[in-house]
Every structure is written in structure tokens, then in C-alpha cells.
Amino acid sequence: MILITGAAGYIGSITSYHFLKNNYKVIGIDNISTGNARALEVLNKFDNFKFYEGNFGNLELLEQIVTNNKIDFVVHFAANTSVFESTQNPLKYHDNNVSNMINLLKICEKYDINNFIFSSSAATYGEPKTNELITEDTPKNPINPYGLTKLIGEYILNDLSNAKKEFNFIALRYFNVAGASLIAPLGQFSKSSLLIKIAAECAANKRDKMYLYGNDYNTPDGTCVRDYIHVDDLAIAHIEALKYLKNQKTSQAFNVGYSKGTSVKEVIDIMKKISGNDFKVEMADRRTGDPSSLVASNKKITSLTDWKYSNDNLELICKSAYEWELKI
Template sequence: MTVLVTGGAGYIGSHMVWDLLDAGERVVVLDRLSTGFEWAVAPEATLVVGEISDQLLVEGLIREHGISEIIHFAGSIVVPESVADPLGYYANNTVASRALLESAVRCGVKHFIFSSTAAVYGSPPHMPVAEDQRPAPESPYGTSKWMTEMMLRDTAAAHPITYAVLRYFNVAGADPKGRTGQSTKGATHLIKVASETALGKRGHIDVFGTDYDTPDGTCVRDYIHVSDLADAHRQALGYLRAGGASITANCGYGHGYSVLEVLDTVRRVAGHDFDVRIAGRRAGDASAIVADAALARRAFGWTPRHDDLTGIVEDAFRWERDLERRNAR
């Protein structure tokens, strides 16, 4: 069996590839390299540069490599950008995913794991939020992911394919072995931006809103280490292979940190202060969202190993420092 990882040259996807290879899997990566990097792909994997919407290419790969499962990460992920360019997000996240899913069905792919998001929940009335909370996305990004979830549900009801939808909360950190990390220029992930600022790569960092209904007025998020997230995908793959029914599950730790708490942690790890500025709210940002991830633990035995904000920041900061040295060569 071979696993196709779309977006496998990107941040989360590259961690997934290493995780699969560490477990002895054969891996093919399909990535257009718009935000990913060829060097981020483990050398043992087969990298193909192309679009997931290119059905001739995708179906050729599935047949050539005997691909039995797809783990789908490819897509656009920036909430404010989606508000400014909704049609671009529906094209890249929803329409392209439809083409990929159709190719999977045509070629007899057995299992499909989809990279979804907590943004499908919007600002949920109850916390922590469980999977039975009705989706109410507040951005085109969240809606584009929810639409793909619905396509998967309906496709699995009509064809012999099972799926796992994993709704991520805020992904952060880097591979503890230093093999890959968040490397995209202009990334908007809070911990990455704060680490860049602490290292002098950015002149300052903005805090978008201090008037939310949270303890310190800034947004609260559930931060999950990227290695734990990759492990959740592999556990979900094993669950489907063992005959598990299609499932939608949250991936988070069940507790949140505010923006200001995260910035304080980055200061401690960096050992010095940096310029923090207060700005207005961004469109599409929920005030607080924290996961109830009991289903993932119960259904496929996911057990997080990196549930520690300081450790997450240390891994992210170390990667950012090493990336600075790499780019200086």
C-alpha cells in the first residue's frame, strides 16, 4: 500500500510525510510548491509537482504507485485572506478537493483523510466544542472546508470509500528532531510570527483586538503541536484500515491560551522582550475556541505527547532560529 499526501511539502504535510516514513509506509507527495518547499519533503518520499485538480495527473499517480489512501492537506488557510478573496478560497479549497475526491473514487482509493479546521464552528456557544456542535463558519475559509466535509459525507454514502475528517485547532511547533517546521514566508501563525519578531526578522508583532469577551480581552486558542497532529492522522489511518466507520474528529488539547499568554511564553523562551503593538480586530476571527477531543482518543487511541505550551514554543523557536541560519548561507 502507498499513501498519497497532498500538500506534503508544506508545514503540516511535511511532518505527516516524516511520520509515515518513520512508521514504514510508502509515500508519494503531490504539491504545487506555492507555499511548500522541495527540501522539506523527506528524501525517501516520491515528490510530484502538480495540482490536485489535474485529474489526469492524479489518476495516473494512483494507478502507477498503487495508492490506496489519500491524506489531503493541500489548500489555502489564512482567514483574513479568505474574507478578501472568497472565490479564490472556494476554488482552491472546495472545487479542487472535489476533483481530487472524484479521482479517488474513479481509481478505487479505499480511505481518504481530510485536513479540516475548527473554523467550521465559528464562535461556538459552548466550550470546549465537540463534534456534534452545528457548524457555523464565520469566514470563507471555514465555509470552504465545511463544504468539502459535506462532499466527503455524501460521496462515502454513494461509493465504497471511508474517510476521516480531522478538525484542527491551532497548529504550532516543529519536528522535535529538527527535520522540518513552519517555513513559509509571510505566515500568519501567531507563534511563528512572535518567534520571527523575537529573532529580529520582523520589526514588531500586532495583537488584533483586545476587547474580546475573554479574561484578558485577546483571542483564546487551543494550540496543538504539529507532531501530535501528524500522529493523529496516522492513528486515524490505522483506524480506517481496521474497518472503522467514517468519522469526524477534533484535534486539540482541550484548553486554551490567549494571545498575550502566548507572547509571554515566547518572551521567556527567547530570553528578551520584543515590540508588541495593539491593532484592531481582524475579520473572521472568533473570540475563543477550545476543543473537546475525546472522540479521537476514544475511537482511534490518539494520545498527545507534546501538550505543553512552553515545549511547543521551544520547538518553534529553535526551528525559526535554524531556518534563519539556513537562509543566511
């Protein structure tokens, strides 16, 4: 049985759906602060899903969950995730992303739950000093509190694994997750700072305009470059990570991306093309904490696991996001 924190959130709900469709038993926990009850309506249709509402750092609730259910794996999504917000309110990020995670790990240690999959981030790398693809060995030097809290989470997991030999984890360093699921009636319900979500809202006339934060970066067109990955492919990476933990019983960190960079301007142009809506884009100053380019090398995860992706197409990703906005 799998405990999934943040199960009502964007990535958490879609990954839960994939696990459930593959006949895993899932226990979900979410405080519905950024998650959405409509996602739970979809998940609750599965007999192999059970949900608890509350904070993943609540020790009393966690005790209740693990004593009433035989948990074998934890997949930990629940976190605050806005880079810019983290620069304005860092204590919120350290409290939730670090302190609450420690409470979750205390329960794992107490009840011998020894398999942990962690939702980490490319933000752990900060601003790499090379234009080459980022590997898992690229130095970690986060430039915002969000990325720092994710790196601290990895350090804590590594320390626990060293202290308790039977405890193993996988840290999945997400690059830029986007799009709506192609197999489930799920996507991003809530407002977000993610580029493709915002562009899709503009294309669907839910926003009057969007902002392009800086056009003087050291990139081909001056706008930030990112590695955009479709949410279904990311969800499948979690299933393969779980299989790896089960079979290999060793800890790993894996980048999860397509090894392909696309600029902010290119994304906006594609969304305009897909929707036929030449929505308004205004220039704005750079945002604090935004690195110029983050593109993954995915060689490690593709060589050590059976992860295969099928949605490596930015037009498809943008189309799924746009069509989702038209539905909700």
C-alpha cells in the same frame, strides 16, 4: 501506499515524515506555492518516498499518479489556509479548497480509492455560543470563507460516502497547530499568519514588531483564546486515523486539540520569556473572521483511536518554534 497532497507544506511534510519513519510508502504531491523545496530534501532521503510536483486538482497529473502507483489511502492537506485572506479573496479559496478537491475525489471514485483523511479545521464551528469545550456535535456555523470551504469539504465527503458505501473518510478538525518537529529537521519554512510563527520570528529578530488584533473579546484578558497543538502530535493523529479507517471502515469527524485554551497575550508573554527578547507588540483592530475562543474536546478521538499526545506544553511548543527560526 498513501497519497499525500501538500506534502511539501508545514503540516504535510512533518506528517509525511512520521508516516515514512513508520515504514509506510508515501507518494507526495505539491505545487510548491506555499510548500518548500527544503522540506522535500528531507523527505527524499527516504527510499519509500516518491514526489510529483503539480496541483492536486490537475486531473491529468492525478491520473498519472494513480495509474503508476497502487494508492490505498489519500491524506489531503493541500489547501489555502489564511482566515483573513479568505475574507478578502473568497473565490481563490472556493476554487482551490472546493473545486480542486472535487477533482481529487473524482479520481478516488474512478480508481476505487476508498480511504480518505481530510485536513479540516476548527474554523468550521465559527463562533460557538457556549464557553464549554467544543465537541464534534457542536453546531457548525463558519464565520469566514476558509471555514466554510472546509465544512463544504466535509459535506462533499459525507455525500460521497453515502452514495458509495465502500468509501470512508475521517475529517480531522485541527485546532491551532504550532511548533517545529522534535524528531525531524522540519518546521514552518514559509511566512505565515499563525500566531506562534509570527511571535517566533519577532523573537529571532526577523520582524521588527507584531500586532495584537483586538483586546476587547469576551475572554479573561480580552484577547482571543485558542487550543494550541504541537505539530508532531497532530501528525501522529493522522497515523491513528489511518489505522482506524483500515480497521473500522467507518467515517468519522474528530477534533484534534489538547482541550486547553491559551490567550494570544499569554502566548506572546511565553515567547518573550523563552527567547529573552521583549519584542515590540502593537495593538490593532480586530481582524474580520476571528472568533473569540476555540477550545477542543478531544474525548472522541482519544476514546475511539489509540492517539496519545506527548507535547502538551506551550513553553515546549514556543521553544521549538523559536529554535527553528534561529536555524532557518
